[in-house]
Amino acid sequence: MATAQRVPIGDRIRNQRRTAGVTQRDLASAVGVSPAYLSLIESDKRQIGGRLLRRIAERLGVPAEAFTAVSDDRLAADLDEVSRSFDEGPPGNAAELVAFSPAWARTVLELHARSLTAEARAFRLADRFARDPQWTSFAHDILSRITSIRSAAEILSDFDTMDDTVRRRFTGTLVSESARLTDVARDMIEALQSGTAVDAAGADVREVDAFLQDHNNFFEVIEQEAGRIEEKVPDGLTPSQRFAVAREIVARHLPEVIADEIGGNTFRTEGAERRARGALWRYAAGAFLMPYGAFLEAAWATRYDVDALGLTFQATFEQVAHRLATLRRPGAEGVPFAFLRVDPAGTVSKRLSTPELRLPLFGACPLWVIYETFALPGRTLAQLVDLDGERFLLIARALEKTMRRQAQPPVRFAVMLGMEASRLDEVVYGDAFASGRDSVVTRAGYECLSCKRSDCAQRAHGSAGA
Template sequence: MATQKLYAGAKLRELRTKNGSTQKDFAAKLGVSLPYLNQMENNNRPVSTTVVLALASEFGMDVTELSSGDSQRLVSDMREILADPLFEGDTLPLADLQLAASNAPGLARAFIKLHQSHRQTHERLAYLDEALGREDARASPSPWEEVRDFFHYCDNYIDAVDRAAEHFARANSDGKTLKATAIAALTAVGIKVSFDDMAALRRYDPNAGILHISSRAPQETQLFQLLFQTAMTRQNSLLEATLDLARFHSGAARDIAKIGLANYFAGAALMPYQTFLTSAQDCRHDLEILAGQFGASIEQVAHRLSTMQRPGSKGIPFFFVRVDQAGTITKRHSATRLQFARFGGACPLWNVHSAFETPGRFLRQLAETPDGVRYISLARDISKPAGRFGAPVRRYAISLGCEVRHAAALVYADGMDTSRSSAFEPIGISCRICERKGCHQRSVPPLERQLVVDPDLRDVLPYQVE
């Protein structure tokens, strides 16, 4: 099998600029000629093995960052934006988008932000129409998307917060449990912890200095909420500094992001990076073993696995997604080349939807996306009862997966024939941008393809895709 060539011009330019080097000095340190460096920086030539080794030895660069997936994310986001009816008739070839993402990533991000601003303005006007009683109004905008994109482009890994949580978890020098350590940390700042029979998972009364935790909640949820409050109080300066760097456009987005960062701290303290990474590798990423070892839920473990992207000590690049029973994505992250639709539901051919039909079981799937990349996907339903009779039960399904080249490191791949092409089911991202012609589950036509409508033929779809 031919080795895939590595083009990383933007990252080479970024590293050279960061080090304040001229092209001539940079080329000398890499052991290549000036014209060769110029060609690599403009993606006219791939990065050679010699250059990769020089980047690691001369600059201490984590060479896995050369193909970190930023380009794929930008291409995916631009393709979905171009599926907006606003750009009808202005379809761009995939090669042009890939060229823009690799050669001019700053311009690509500016294009994405511009479209976001346009759409948010349109939605604000639609919300005003709704307030005035018009029938064609759309829903009001939400700052959730801005926060989601912040974590998305950080690879869902926040180094300063992750390391602070790891340090907190390691501070149990006297042998106390993490729960006892969290309670002691809160007590030290004048917060009393009370476990009460209540419907809410957590309620903090700042005036009385009392943190109420639901005694009905599972033990892992109680601990997570204690760690969340620890982050909000003991790590407030760190969270605020991180938010300052993010430069959110609205106060609401900043508030939501702070909750997200506190949740991140809680998960990272519950499952400290290096200890968790070693355990995951030892048990071949068995979610149930990890949940038992760290006192976490299956969902918490799966989510944590998707954040293991610390430079110099990266885990397997996983994607993680959670959907509700309507198929709407409520959580999503991908450190892989697979990118989820920013709006709407996930591909109906994906096994995450079948998890609702088989409660309590892990479903395995070998899947291939239209770009030819193959994945192994694990899905399971997640139920969240309220702890009392008659209370509504929240039901979700989660999926965790990675590229099939990592299958040997997953216990869930045992017994699956990853060498047989027919074993991989074809899945897509979003019907509007999916290139598959004969998909029997297609909901809308692809915008980048011409349609043929034959009144004398009715197949699975009422049209044919050229």
């Protein structure tokens, strides 16, 4: 992956100034700098401090966050990811397009999401046509009715001397077989509609990802209100039972808080809103069981040892890993972790990206350690990977959930945390890679479609750089 896309602050300032109808000279005079210096700032040739940025924002009548919006950086990163999915990505910098017109950037992403949904629907239908016996039955039924109708029509056309009784019989055949053909067509259309409703799930996941990332996967109001709940979780419960009870407790105490957070965002589909609401309820339950301040202090003390944190807070590996990915409070941040959960088939069921580590939506590189964990369930594995010149530490474990009915096989999935290698010394799992030698680094990609590594024996698709 290329370096994380950041929308230039200078472009944002220039666009906001032009929108407000303010000249460069007038703005420079108002904030106490020379027009030449402001020109350098707008060209991104000079860094700008917080105090000057606030003065510029006040003069233009916009919040200072308008120049450093996380959502714009996320838009740029999404555009960059889209461009790399093609054999020859479009020239230019994605951040420049976002700076010029965020609306156009969102339009491009929307078109790409629709194309992915249409492609998924086409593949799904093709697979159903080839494998589902229902479609074999439809095809046989349709051909049979068409053959019967054609035969009766040809007989009526060829024999003018047919008596009325025989003619009525063949006419009746035409009517009954036509009605049956109509019924089969109606059944087929209903089956088509019911069989493709879930194809937009990928778009829903992407939309909820954007919602969480635009909030930096941190919700201060939920943290505060969860910390005020005085109700306790009963003793003697397993970690999974504790989380289920915590989910019920926050549902009783925080319905308005969750509704306000959801209400502040417009989702395209009910499925996306339902996913987002579920994500916030899980967030609230985690915040209730693992209060921010105490959890962050314990994370520092254990150097982010997931097992040690699980013992302290009576939580599962997944619950702790997910909570670690939410330590984003300004001024009291933990190590920024990305979070990923997949099943043995590689299907992504949860992902929380960071600006530095953008996780794939439809399955990661098969060389990532998260897939190796399925052969060693219950063990925590770590891996130092080189992804297009950037190094990251990946920490993963495969888990099982036993079903209540003995006849049902356990549910298996793997959970992974990812972080920049520049902070290895802060994490206990980084000790094994402290030497930084190339021999301990795995050269990998993000996923095959965008990967430029032509020498990978695990490749399932042609190289993006080929």
